[in-house]
Amino acid sequence: MSTKQSAVIGTARLGKRTKDLTKRLALGDIAIIDHEDIDRVAAEALVERRPAAVLNVSASTSGRYPNAGPRILVDAGIVLVDTLGDEVFEGVRDGQTITVSGGQVLCEDAVIAEGTAQDDATIMVSQQIAREGLSEQLELFAQNTMEYMLRERDLLLDGIGAPEVRTTIDGRPVLIVVRGYHYKEDLATLRPFLRENRPVIIGVDGGADAVIDAGFRPDMIIGDMDSVSDRALRSGAELVVHAYRDGRAPGAERLEDLGLGDQVVLFPASGTSEDIAMLLADEKGASVIVAVGTHGTLEEFLDKGRAGMSSTFLTRLRIGSKLVDAKGVSRLYRQRISTFQLVLLALAGLAALAVALWATPGGQAFVQIIGARLDGLLSWFTLLFSPRATGS
Template sequence: MSATQSVVIGTARLGRRTKDLTKRLQPGDIAIIDHQDIDRVAAEALVERSPAAVLNVAASTSGRYPNAGPRILVDAGIVLVDELGSDVFEEVRDGQTVTITGGTVRLDDTVIAEGTAQDDDTIATSLEIAREGLSQQLEMFAENTMEYMLRERDLLLDGIGAPDVRTNLDGRPVLIVVRGYHYKEDLATLRPFMRENRPVLIGVDGGADAVIEAGFRPDMIIGDMDSVSDRALRSGAELVVHAYRDGRAPGLERLEELGLGDEVILFPASGTSEDIAMLLADEKDASVIVAVGTHGTLEEFLDKGRAGMSSTFLTRLRIGSKLVDAKGVSRLYRQRISTFQLVLLALAGLAALAVALWATPGGQALVQIFGARLDGLLSWFTLLFSPRATGS
């Protein structure tokens, strides 16, 4: 059956912000989103929740650049319908049952929207068109980079504006966790490094929850606090709120409602929260900065689809050799031999020695003598506990 003929029935779950919607999606639900140019991170988060379909009121690929999200969804077997129009959010209520037939969406027997059902062919065509506009995006990226460099030159060059923090980072390795590209795999690979080197753990917004899910506790949480759980905020980590340059800090209000506003530190800066986390670690003389789930390639910069990613590019230039991507660590780092491995090695050596002894006449005689001595010892031990005869 082709994508245009497929029929899917499920419970509608609506959310204009994909990262918020994924928290309450259940397998088999139909996710209704408003997400132009679905990026890799959003697509992987949706796939993890196993919805039956994704209905996008916007264009999953607008043509600005070749984004990876639509391909990930379709390859996972999730029905994807595009450009349904924003009226869907007015027509459908959360929890209602909707039916999808090709690109048509029905509520009961009423057609409420029609869009484009995506498949391998339509996605390939969209990506080909998007590649033609890539040069324009690179020009815009360069312009935004220059603008950011001029606006934040003091912070980039001299560290001016970085706040004082209680957490000691001087001379210590720092692990910065962002809930981004392959963060779970990176954290799993780095577990031996984290146990043996005990780095300072900094969670960037939802990255703090990723640290907790991995079995550790964040030392510091940095961000606008919009996608981190209350549990993580109450974990005892030092809280650094990413504020606007003019001092406004929307995340501070939430912390005050939780009773955590007294010891909050504000960090006014443009750019992304992962950038200021790296700049703070560098300014406080961290020995090495290991990045988990952050953005490091041109594809990832463009995949975020916003001008602010130019700050990430410049931040990486500023930090230089201190910054190591987690994927590089996973390839270079090797765990020291554990106690369990040493025991296995010793047992294997003893087994090899026993086989070698048994293969020689002298060894066989030695084994027979040892067996006789062991048999005598067992007989003596048995007599100790055997009932003694008593006189009449």
Template sequence: MSPSLAGTARLGKRTKDLTKRLQPGDIAVIDHEDIDRVAAEALVERQPAAVLNVAASTSGRYPNAGPRILVDAGIVLVDGLGPAVFEEVRDGEQLTIAGHEVLLEDRPIAAGTRQDDATVTASLEIAREGLSEQLELFAQNTMEYMLRERDLLLDGIGAPDVATRMDGRPVLIVVRGYHYKEDLATLKPFLRENRPIIIGVDGGADAVLEAGFHPDMIIGDMDSVSDRALRGGSELVVHAYRDGRAPGMERLAALGIEDGAIAFPASGTSEDIAMLLADEKGASVIVAVGTHGTLEEFLDKGRAGMSSTFLTRLRIGSKLVDAKGVSRLYRQRISTFQLVLLALAGLAALAVALWATPGGQALVQILGARLDGVLSWFTMLFSPRVTGA
């Protein structure tokens, strides 16, 4: 029987919004089918005591990484609790988890599956059997997106005019995704020396600010970026639906900063249109931070539209560079130890050159006499004084 634990309930059906309110030791109550890696890592960073999921943390559609990350971090994960938990529990109430049951004031309100290493492993094995079906859907969505956005993909038709000039400049696109903090840390020398145009994709704008830089442009549906970032003076490009509806404009209007904001109607994800816009506006190179680059990452995102990212990367080609590749190329090749040895070798060579000339020998003798004087003075400071009788 697993030991019980108690904590303050924090409810949120959108995991990325909930993580902003979580405190260490809280119990996160979420509704997130197939918890992906980014969501799991965000939860682990906030250090909750437990995560209660009203949905299935692994539905079996594909082997998602989230449950494994939570369990390996020592966070209690109970899923499949059912939507009634959101009706029974209020934010801030005290919950107790006893085994696979959830109690409110000692009254059981829901029961689910308490995940551990064995159950997560079994769920992932079952999910791998569904990969072929997911690949078929991925291929189908890829074809649909290619037909729907062929003008944008092939000729850049539909990309809006923007004030930020990118022609011939390197562009850094930051998404709050996989290992974005580590990537930004390795890119700081590149940023200082090359001064690229920085585009933050939704919450990626906050990641840029946290790293000590300022985004030139923010692109997205504006649902996960802070007010501080939006008010920072960056050019704002709102990702809109193909029919022109742009819910993000409503938030900008509420903040009084909708003037000058530009709508970009397009299918796919916000990171896709950020890459396509940078490419269309003549960026010399596009460096991606936190974006999705592998099939596992596409599937782990859990969106049918992720196939658009696959096509976008094909469209941009070699101009697109992953941040991890840049860090490997830009890594310092000379160690500190080697630099010290080089400096000592230079000093030794200088000393030999000086000793080989009469003037150098005289200089060395003068410096030696001065050094002897300093050492004598320093020795006298600590020698015992002789006092008279």
């Protein structure tokens, strides 16, 4: 956004957790978040809801790494103002009408807070500064990798700690769906694989909703249960709650409230929920693990934060060739022939076949026989519906 742009007026929607707030956003709302380093997934979720503006209490790019979120928001035409400070949450009520003008947030003509209005130029500068700090992040990554490997060596090397589950995985392909990068497109592209192979489908938190939205049913849901809907939790899938290493499992409380507490399986482990989903599938004998929406690149590791980087890296090393990353398959393969074109192609083939048959004596005789049959069938059909004479 440029400070020269006109003011934006809309309904304020407040939420410190971006993924929770996006569920309540409507077209033209003004989203107020507290999200340092807005990542690609969060930005795409915001863009999908089409708010008029995004106001960020924190820095949208802290300089830790060149995150893609601010660029995605600005390119979508959404006003972005950051570093507003906590006074925004104190001075604005959810549902209140506010105005954003330049870097200022106004309520009833009074300035509530003032921050930095982001545009192409400011984002380019912050991204350049962030790239210069990548070496430090790589050092931290190496340090965290060693710490995680020592802490979880039993699970990584021997599978010790993986719980018993009722879902039969041994010898079957497994599809793990995370609501991450390009998950919708890739899941749609994998429909033939799902129909032909009937894999065990594991939804990681909100990935279970993605599975249901795509017309399938998850066999298992793994996660801390904070971003999955009640609909998905009640779908009949086996529920595996990702617990802390000390056994605490806040997600189990929600399942208790829903009356699903007797179905809970606890999996205490550090790392991320997508990591333990992969480790569980591998330990239970999956023949192949197909991952949709998971994290695999340096940018994606950094989007997850330092705490989650090392676990994902080591998990992928642990699984090895069994893991097939489906991310981006929708961009690699795109159907370029429309249904109408296929119909025309089929008709052209039939016409060519008819011409070839007519060019031979045998083909001419065959066509004449078919024509006589069709003529007889048409006559019978006509007589069937013609009026019949009645006796006097």
